[in-house]
Amino acid sequence: MTKKENQLLLSMIVAVDNNYLMGSDLGGLPWSGIERDKIHFRKYVEGKTLITGRKTFEEMKGWFQSHHTPYVLTQKSDYQATDDAFVFNTIEDAISVAEQKGVDEMVVCGGAEIYRLALKYSSKIIMTILDSYFKAQGKPKYFPSIEELRTLGFKEYKREKFMPSDQNQISMSIIWLNRDCNKI
Ligand SMILES: NC(=O)c1ccc[n+]([C@@H]2O[C@H](COP(=O)([O-])OP(=O)(O)OC[C@H]3O[C@@H](n4cnc5c(N)ncnc54)[C@H](OP(=O)(O)O)[C@@H]3O)[C@@H](O)[C@H]2O)c1
16 A cells, blocks of 8 residues: 555554453443553644544543544434534545645544544554453454554554553553555
């Protein structure tokens, strides 16, 4: 997959455990209090256009700041979003509008359904792997494994390891992957 100069970069940011668990049908993260990952997330998405599924958007309600541009995906035709979010019924429409506005990078912030939809258009993934096994409340939702991502052409180009500290009680790694793309 190659990326043209003026094409939008669609990236995905996600946190998973050692089984690639990332959430559940009942909502909420399977873990809490991993401040190191929150700092990383906030820093990466600062000032960017962010796209979420309607469920994740509602979990994040009130979190968005004036420097974020939130896009929300829903199948509802009459969805009234808060946080000045732009509402879309297809990811293709969201990408097209962002491209028309000259947005450089749009970051997919989950959840599982939207990661799945966005995967074929994405050329960059920033994945936090928490070095532990968590249990989801409800039906677990998973992100594709590194092995699956490799078969889709993603290659790791950077890895940061964090030993346990007061900001992350368990060790964790942040793994940066991309597919052929000229604008990382
Ligand atoms: N670990 C992480 O990094 C991370 C990040 C984000 C979220 N999460 C977790 O992920 C879980 C939520 O994920 P989820 O998969 O249940 O929900 P989600 O992806 O956040 O949202 C799903 C909603 O998106 C809309 N949607 C789905 N497919 C669509 C399509 N083809 N076109 C238009 N809209 C579409 C639908 O909204 P309507 O029902 O309104 O039609 C659907 O109910 C939670 O546990 C959350 O905490 C984890």
